[in-house]
Amino acid sequence: xxxxxxxxxxxxxxxxxxHVTPKSNNDDEQYLRATIANTRLKTEYLIPDKLKxxxxxxxxxxxxxxxxHLERKDSSPSEHVYYIHGGAYVNNLxxxxxxxxxxxxxxxxxxxxxxxxxxxxxxQVDEVQTKVFAGYEQxxxxxxxxxxxxxxxxxxxxxxxxxxQWL
Numbered sequence: 001x002x003x004x005x006x007x008x009x010x011x012x013x014x015x016x017x018x019h020v021t022p023k024s025n026n027d028d029e030q031y032l033r034a035t036i037a038n039t040r041l042k043t044e045y046l047i048p049d050k051l052k053x054x055x056x057x058x059x060x061x062x063x064x065x066x067x068x069h070l071e072r073k074d075s076s077p078s079e080h081v082y083y084i085h086g087g088a089y090v091n092n093l094x095x096x097x098x099x100x101x102x103x104x105x106x107x108x109x110x111x112x113x114x115x116x117x118x119x120x121x122x123x124q125v126d127e128v129q130t131k132v133f134a135g136y137e138q139x140x141x142x143x144x145x146x147x148x149x150x151x152x153x154x155x156x157x158x159x160x161x162x163x164x165q166w167l
Contacts (some may be wrong), residue, residue: 033121036090041137045092045116055105062138065118065131070101071111079141080143082136084163086154089120089128093120110149132159133166134139 046059047068058069060107071077072132081104085097093116115135117128140148145167 035136049099062135063131066116068114075109077109077111081110081112082146082150083112083114084152084156084159086156089155
C-alpha cells in the first residue's frame with residue numbers, strides 16, 4: 001500500500017487557512033450577502049480591452065441575459081464553444097476566466113460564446129437554467145448543435161452538466 005503525504009504547498013495552505021485568515025461567521029446571512037456584494041464591486045465582467053484588440057468581439061441578449069461572442073481575427077471557425085463561467089453561482093466573470101478564454105482562442109480554431117447569467121442570491125436556479133439553456137439554444141440554432149461544445153468551470157461546469165442532461 002502506497003501512503004501519500006500532502007505536498008508542502010497543501011500543508012502551508014491548510015496552516016494558513018486555520019491560523020492566519022480571519023475568522024468569520026459564514027452562517028450569518030447578512031455577512032454572506034455583504035461579502036458577495038463587496039466581491040462583485042471588485043470584479044469586472046466586461047471583455048478586457050486587450051482581448052477586444054486581439055479578437056473580434058460582439059454582444060447579444062437572450063431573455064434579458066447578456067452574451068459575449070469572441071473569435072480570432074485570422075480565421076473563420078466552424079466549431080463553437082459555449083463557455084459557462086464559474087464563480088460559486090454568486091460571482092461574475094473575473095480575470096482568470098478571461099485568461100482561460102484567451103488561451104482557448106489562441107490554441108484552437110473556435111469561436112466562443114459566454115453567457116453572463118444572473119447570479120444568486122438575486123436569481124433562483126430555475127431562472128439561471130432557463131436563461132443559460134436559451135442561450136445555448138440560440139447558438140445551436142445559429143451554428144448547428146453538432147458544431148457546438150459546452151464547456152464550463154466550477155459552478156459553470158455544474159451548469160454545463162445540467163445543460164447536457166437537459167439536451
